[in-house]
Amino acid sequence: MSERSFRFTHAITRRPSSSAALGLRAVDTGAPDLALMRRHHAEYVAALRSTGATVIELEALEEFPDCVFVEDTALCLPEGAVVLRPGAPSRRGEAAAMAGHLRALYEEVLTIEGPGTIDGGDVLVTEREILVGRSGRTDAAGIAALAAAVGRWGYAVRTVITPGEVLHLKTDCSLLDSETILATPRLAGLGIFADYRVILTAPGEEAAANSARFNDLVLMPAGFIRTAARVAAAGFAVRLIGNSECAKLDGGMSCLSLRFSPPQARAGEGGHAISLQPP
Numbered sequence: 526m527s528e529r530s531f532r533f534t535h536a537i538t539r540r541p542s543s544s545a546a547l548g549l550r551a552v553d554t555g556a557p558d559l560a561l562m563r564r565h566h567a568e569y570v571a572a573l574r575s576t577g578a579t580v581i582e583l584e585a586l587e588e589f590p591d592c593v594f595v596e597d598t599a600l601c602l603p604e605g606a607v608v609l610r611p612g613a614p615s616r617r618g619e620a621a622a623m624a625g626h627l628r629a630l631y632e633e634v635l636t637i638e639g640p641g642t643i644d645g646g647d648v649l650v651t652e653r654e655i656l657v658g659r660s661g662r663t664d665a666a667g668i669a670a671l672a673a674a675v676g677r678w679g680y681a682v683r684t685v686i687t688p689g690e691v692l693h694l695k696t697d698c699s700l701l702d703s704e705t706i707l708a709t710p711r712l713a714g715l716g717i718f719a720d721y722r723v724i725l726t727a728p729g730e731e732a733a734a735n736s737a738r739f740n741d742l743v744l745m746p747a748g749f750i751r752t753a754a755r756v757a758a759a760g761f762a763v764r765l766i767g768n769s770e771c772a773k774l775d776g777g778m779s780c781l782s783l784r785f786s787p788p789q790a791r792a793g794e795g796g797h798a799i800s801l802q803p804p
């Protein structure tokens with residue numbers, strides 16, 4: 526069976542902005558400690574790189590406080606990339622800034638035009654379908670535009686509902702392998718993962734659901750030991766990464782990277798970090 530939904534040759538990350546304290550959040554629990562956020566981010570990048578992947582580290586965009594959360598800017602598939610249209614107007618320029626980097630890696634880069642909106646955090650790619658959550662950030666028009674874009678490469682999109690109190694679909698779930706999804710009880714309880722094996726987060730550990738499978742590793746936010754034990758007991762190699770500061774901005778493991786395998790690995794050999802300046 527193909528493993529293209531969790532085995533990747535590349536990732537793109539972006540360093541935290543020094544304006545991160547101005548980042549969007551549902552509830553203000555205080556400003557992130559920027560030095561600690563940068564240390565956690567470096568741990569995250571090192572974990573991605575340790576799997577042998579090429580990690581393209583972009584510089585911070587100081588005018589975009591949420592720029593570290595690159596997942597929301599694009600959907601990268603083996604056939605091509607789609608530049609998304611984030612639902613928060615303050616984040617739209619992040620997607621435009623990503624487009625040039627994707628064009629250096631892909632021959633085919635499509636762009637979602639308005640009026641619809643869609644954030645990458647609402648897009649869960651599995652081996653057999655692309656689930657997209659309607660949320661406060663992602664609307665029906667955005668999902669329709671994405672479905673039209675990826676339909677040309679043969680992908681089926683299934684719309685699901687991101688629970689009202691949840692920022693993004695992947696705030697509450699992550700793909701672990703071709704058959705297995707880690708999810709909160711509140712999301713799994715909607716029945717949307719009926720055809721998958723589901724590992725539930727432990728009570729009080731819902732924030733552990735935003736994890737990320739990347740090659741042989743499952744990156745999980747540190748501090749949720751019962752859920753990490755459940756994932757490890759199912760046979761996955763868990764790597765715990767500090768996330769206390771990104772969590773203050775409603776971000777988790779998936780938000781911090783675009784993970785993909787471009788058609789030709791034109792950006793260099795595996796295992797290296799490449800820093801690109803904005804085009």
Ligand code: CIR
Pocket residue numbers: 548549550591594596597613616645646647692693695696774775776777779780
């Ligand atoms: C935002 O509200 O847009 C950011 N503070 C957090 C984005 C997290 N991204 C993600 O879940 N994919």
